[in-house]
Amino acid sequence: MMGHRILLFDDDYLSMEPLKEAIEDYGYTVVLTAAQEILDQLTVERFDLISVDFMIHPETPALEGEGVIANVHYPGVSWQETGLEFLRRLRRGDYEGIDGQGTARTTPAIILSATADPDETYDAQVIFEKPFALDEVITALETLL
Numbered sequence: 644m645m646g647h648r649i650l651l652f653d654d655d656y657l658s659m660e661p662l663k664e665a666i667e668d669y670g671y672t673v674v675l676t677a678a679q680e681i682l683d684q685l686t687v688e689r690f691d692l693i694s695v696d697f698m699i700h701p702e703t704p705a706l707e708g709e710g711v712i713a714n715v716h717y718p719g720v721s722w723q724e725t726g727l728e729f730l731r732r733l734r735r736g737d738y739e740g741i742d743g744q745g746t747a748r749t750t751p752a753i754i755l756s757a758t759a760d761p762d763e764t765y766d767a768q769v770i771f772e773k774p775f776a777l778d779e780v781i782t783a784l785e786t787l788l
Contacts, residue, residue, distance in 0.1 A: 647788050648689065650746075651675040652729060653696040653755065654703045654714050662755075665777050666784065677703070677714040677725075685733075686740035690750060692787055693733065694780075695767070697756040699725035726756065727765065734766050751787040755780065 649666060653659045654677040663675045674681070674690075677699045700722050702711040720728045732738070736748040752767040759770050769783045 646672070647691040648672045648674070649784070650681070650685075650690045650693045651755075652677055652681070652693060652699075652715075652726060654699045654712075655696070656703065656706055662777060662780060665781060669781065669785070671784075671788075677712075679713050679715055682715060682738070685738035686745040688745065690746045692751045692753065692784060693746070694753045694755050695726045695730050696773075697726035697754070697758050698723045699729075723758065726754075730754075730765060730767065753780070753783055753787070 649671050651659055651663060651673060653675065656675060659675055663673045666673045677696075699714050699716075701714055701716045703714055704711055715725055715729060716722065717725060717728050730752060733746070733750065733752070734748050738746045739748060740746075754765055754767045754770040755773060755775060757773040759765065759772060761770060761772065768787055771780055771783075
């Protein structure tokens with residue numbers, strides 16, 4: 644279990660912080676972000692599991708101080724489907740990086756989204772509707788890892 648890296652791809656930093664902390668309590672390394680920079684990070688760092696929210700607003704107020712965080716945005720894609728497009732590109736191998744040093748297309752994915760259709764698979768292993776139960780998400784995470 645130790646050493647696993649998890650990406651929580653979500654722009655609601657405040658409401659996702661309890662999940663991040665709960666996962667870290669189990670000994671995992673967790674990155675909670677939807678900032679544009681994560682796309683480059685994915686190509687040079689391997690994540691072992693990714694949680695995806697579908698709706699990623701192009702800008703999020705910074706938690707401390709002033710300013711905003713420029714989140715991932717794909718030209719021609721509505722912000723309500725940014726996470727879905729992110730997942731498509733992950734599965735296509737866009738973030739594997741040179742010599743596979745990045746995040747693999749086969750990385751397990753959990754969807755945590757208020758807008759996911761439970762009858763769809765979205766090429767993810769598990770789908771949770773927000774709001775979700777922390778213990779259920781942790782159990783799914785441990786099972787996938």
